[in-house]
Amino acid sequence: MxxxxxxxxxxxxxxxxxxxxQDVRRARKNALLTSIFGAVGLATVLxxxxxVAIIAYKGAPTISWExxxxxxxxxxxxxxxxxxxxxxxxxMLGAFLLATPLxxxxGICLxxxxxxxxxxxxxxxxxxxxxxTPPIVYGLFGLAIFVLKFHFGVSLIAGWCTxxxxxxxxxxxxxxxxxxxxxxxxxxxxxxxxxxxxxxxxRIALPYALPGILTGIILSLGRAVGEATPVLFTASVxxxxxxxxxxxxxxxxxxxxxxYYLAEGYRQPGVVPERLIWGACLTLIILTxxxxxxxxxxxxxxxxxYL
Amino acid sequence: MWRIRLFDNLVQVATWAAGGLLLLTIVxxxxxxxxxSKYAFQRQFPFGFRIxxxxxxxxxxxxxxxxxTASLLATHREGTDxxxxxxDATRLPSHEELMQMQxxxxxxxxxxxxxxxxxxxxxxxCMRAPKRAEQGERFLxxxxxxxxxxxxxxxxxxxxxxxxxxxxxPYQLRLRLVRAPQGVQVDPIEIDLRRQPKGxxxxxxxxxxTQEEWLQGYLFELEARPTTSTTWAxxxxxLKPDWAPxxxxxxxxxxxxxxxxLLITFLAVGLATPLxxxxAVYLSExxxxxxxxxxxxxxxxxxxxxxxxxxxxxxxxxxxxxxxxFGEALQLSSGRGLLATALMMTVFILPxxxxxxxxxLRAVPNSLREGAEALGLTLAxxxxxxxxPAAKSGxxxxxxxxxxxxxxxxxxxWILSGGTPTMPDFSSPTAALGTLxxxxxxxxxxxxxxxxxxxxESPHYGHLFLLGLTLFVLTLGINLLGFAYRKRAQVQx
Numbered sequence: 132m133x134x135x136x137x138x139x140x141x142x143x144x145x146x147x148x149x150x151x152x153q154d155v156r157r158a159r160k161n162a163l164l165t166s167i168f169g170a171v172g173l174a175t176v177l178x179x180x181x182x183v184a185i186i187a188y189k190g191a192p193t194i195s196w197e198x199x200x201x202x203x204x205x206x207x208x209x210x211x212x213x214x215x216x217x218x219x220x221x222x223m224l225g226a227f228l229l230a231t232p233l234x235x236x237x238g239i240c241l242x243x244x245x246x247x248x249x250x251x252x253x254x255x256x257x258x259x260x261x262x263x264t265p266p267i268v269y270g271l272f273g274l275a276i277f278v279l280k281f282h283f284g285v286s287l288i289a290g291w292c293t294x295x296x297x298x299x300x301x302x303x304x305x306x307x308x309x310x311x312x313x314x315x316x317x318x319x320x321x322x323x324x325x326x327x328x329x330x331x332x333x334r335i336a337l338p339y340a341l342p343g344i345l346t347g348i349i350l351s352l353g354r355a356v357g358e359a360t361p362v363l364f365t366a367s368v369x370x371x372x373x374x375x376x377x378x379x380x381x382x383x384x385x386x387x388x389x390x391y392y393l394a395e396g397y398r399q400p401g402v403v404p405e406r407l408i409w410g411a412c413l414t415l416i417i418l419t420x421x422x423x424x425x426x427x428x429x430x431x432x433x434x435x436x437y438l
Numbered sequence: 439m440w441r442i443r444l445f446d447n448l449v450q451v452a453t454w455a456a457g458g459l460l461l462l463t464i465v466x467x468x469x470x471x472x473x474x475s476k477y478a479f480q481r482q483f484p485f486g487f488r489i490x491x492x493x494x495x496x497x498x499x500x501x502x503x504x505x506x507t508a509s510l511l512a513t514h515r516e517g518t519d520x521x522x523x524x525x526d527a528t529r530l531p532s533h534e535e536l537m538q539m540q541x542x543x544x545x546x547x548x549x550x551x552x553x554x555x556x557x558x559x560x561x562x563x564c565m566r567a568p569k570r571a572e573q574g575e576r577f578l579x580x581x582x583x584x585x586x587x588x589x590x591x592x593x594x595x596x597x598x599x600x601x602x603x604x605x606x607x608p609y610q611l612r613l614r615l616v617r618a619p620q621g622v623q624v625d626p627i628e629i630d631l632r633r634q635p636k637g638x639x640x641x642x643x644x645x646x647x648t649q650e651e652w653l654q655g656y657l658f659e660l661e662a663r664p665t666t667s668t669t670w671a672x673x674x675x676x677l678k679p680d681w682a683p684x685x686x687x688x689x690x691x692x693x694x695x696x697x698x699x700l701l702i703t704f705l706a707v708g709l710a711t712p713l714x715x716x717x718a719v720y721l722s723e724x725x726x727x728x729x730x731x732x733x734x735x736x737x738x739x740x741x742x743x744x745x746x747x748x749x750x751x752x753x754x755x756x757x758x759x760x761x762x763x764f765g766e767a768l769q770l771s772s773g774r775g776l777l778a779t780a781l782m783m784t785v786f787i788l789p790x791x792x793x794x795x796x797x798x799l800r801a802v803p804n805s806l807r808e809g810a811e812a813l814g815l816t817l818a819x820x821x822x823x824x825x826x827p828a829a830k831s832g833x834x835x836x837x838x839x840x841x842x843x844x845x846x847x848x849x850x851x852w853i854l855s856g857g858t859p860t861m862p863d864f865s866s867p868t869a870a871l872g873t874l875x876x877x878x879x880x881x882x883x884x885x886x887x888x889x890x891x892x893x894x895e896s897p898h899y900g901h902l903f904l905l906g907l908t909l910f911v912l913t914l915g916i917n918l919l920g921f922a923y924r925k926r927a928q929v930q931x
Binding site: 244296354 | 843847
């Protein structure tokens with residue numbers, strides 16, 4: 132394997148000639164380039180801190196108990212964003228419940244039967260392609276099929292279905308790659324003990340791969356909750372006073388959500404004051420960061436338990 | 439024992455069901471983008487010309503549409519309701535009344551048969567329903583002078599209706615002299631209106647002395663002859679350089695949108711790839727494990743910032759800076775435009791590029807690294823000679839994924855691009871700079887902006903799906919290529 136890789140790169144003899152050259156220019160060039168690499172790395176970290184700091188600076192004064200728990204008042208120009216937070220959470224919850232089984236079992240399907248048939252190879256390629264498909268395309272598809280064809284209308288349930296489609300491909304891929312990291316020795320051991328194939332999967336492979344799978348799920352939900360475009364035409368409303376119940380009616384109604392609130396806030400300038408916009412930005416970031424922190428936590432805890 | 443078997447079967451069934459559903463989804467996404475695009479092919483092709491008979495030194499020489507006596511011959515949406523003889527306000531008044539208002543007259547009729555013209559059923563304008571590309575249209579135009587006309591020549595002037603561009607019309611458009619008045623010698627007239635959309639032609643004066651004589655004047659026809667099928671015409675129009683779907687003579691040329699999206703992608707990925715690669719090399723080759731452990735979550739934070747928020751950032755930070763730099767020289771109203779979008783896209787894509795490139799570099803076996811180091815190569819040389827070639831497939835996959843992500847990213851373009859479809863122009867340095875900093879509009883944001891107020895299942899709706907399909911096909915190709923590279927990287931190492 133290494134031979135194969137080596138044959139792809141420059142022949143060794145050339146390296147030896149180069150390495151034998153002892154001049155200052157080589158060392159200087161190296162110092163320059165390596166410090167550039169380090170500087171870019173540092174700059175990236177700085178960029179992250181600057182961005183987060185600016186949002187925190189701009190948004191923190193707005194965040195208050197009232198902002199988080201009150202609906203908008205006075206034609207969106209005052210009050211809070213509680214319905215938007217609730218709507219975002221609702222959308223995420225539904226997507227989580229629908230996408231998890233589909234994504235995990237899809238991932239198992241790929242990992243178990245992955246390279247066996249042409250159909251499965253095709254499926255693998257298509258899922259990989261779907262994972263990179265722009266969210267706006269999912270929005271269009273959701274509009275055509277859930278909103279119009281299935282007559283869901285612009286509604287929470289259409290949003291759930293669209294977000295599920297958006298999340299599933301990446302969950303499938305992370306599940307599949309997590310299952311592939313399970314050492315063959317563990318699987319063989321299970322089979323040797325007389326467990327059936329699916330018992331091995333369920334009792335041995337899945338628990339081992341669980342941190343990877345959970346991380347994948349949480350990260351894709353985090354992406355989904357911050358993404359305005361899949362729900363833009365399928366589930367969103369600027370603000371509605373309709374009461375949320377746990378019934379069918381709520382499912383058929385559009386919901387307000389944070390990304391859409393921000394998008395509309397841009398589309399209709401002057402309606403929502405800038406103060407509230409930055410507050411909503413900060414709230415949205417905190418929401419996605421909480422999810423990410425959860426993913427990191429799960430990853431590190433689980434890793435400790437299994438290794 | 440039976441419980442184990444049941445359990446086995448349940449998991450297996452669930453797995454297969456999920457796999458089947460996935461396949462179904464893939465097929466459905468494909469087929470629905472296609473089927474909804476069919477509404478684009480139900481479009482019609484409106485056209486309209488203003489034609490007037492003018493004295494040689496008319497004040498409306500260059501603006502026929504301002505001439506109050508001009509006739510409008512048009513097929514467009516506003517003309518779809520059937521013109522009613524009794525109701526129509528632009529019906530020509532009687533001979534005597536007409537004499538008090540003007541001295542040169544053009545008039546038209548509902549019919550396109552010269553034998554059915556009636557002097558008491560002439561109109562100033564004629565508007566008909568727009569047609570498909572396969573269906574032609576024919577308008578008749580009567581032109582004559584009244585006895586109070588004094589000059590000894592007159593001119594027939596024509597120009598396209600406001601916002602109508604004959605290049606966006608699939609028909610062969612001709613203005614033809616059907617019949618000259620008796621006793622007047624004129625050469626045959628036949629004008630190709632697509633080649634000569636605006637013009638004038640001198641005619642010998644001919645006067646109608648009574649209302650009955652009106653019909654004996656010059657008789658012209660404006661003929662739109664089909665040249666191609668609606669499907670083909672729609673596709674041809676789709677590749678034209680102007681996107682204006684809501685004007686009366688709608689234009690659905692997506693070229694400026696496509697080019698803007700490609701340019702933004704090119705700039706953003708061109709900036710993010712070297713930066714990301716540098717940071718990835720630092721992470722995988724230089725950084726200590728402790729730093730690396732801190733770095734990854736920080737990158738994930740950047741990756742987790744929603745794109746709407748990144749868009750707001752651009753408006754707050756990048757756009758004002760660009761406005762200050764170029765605002766006065768180029769008369770910008772804001773710094774929103776292609777460059778601002780591309781810069782924010784770079785920030786958006788950077789974490790993805792870094793973490794994928796780092797994965798690719800780390801997948802290179804340590805033996806290669808150590809061998810090169812043992813030979814005495816410096817780090818920079820190791821990267822150039824050993825690591826980059828060995829990780830080539832993985833790096834290509836990372837770059838391709840970045841391209842697909844940037845191409846489809848909507849909110850950043852929506853907020854930062856300024857929202858005006860513009861054809862990129864690189865003919866001169868000033869024009870190129872203008873292209874970079876002036877407002878533009880890409881494919882994804884056009885879909886997002888316009889889908890909100892479009893009538894469902896209308897041609898406009900269909901065209902938005904056609905745009906979505908274009909985007910999907912582009913990203914699909916790139917993603918599949920990236921997938922192939924990723925596979926190759928796995929096989930190689």
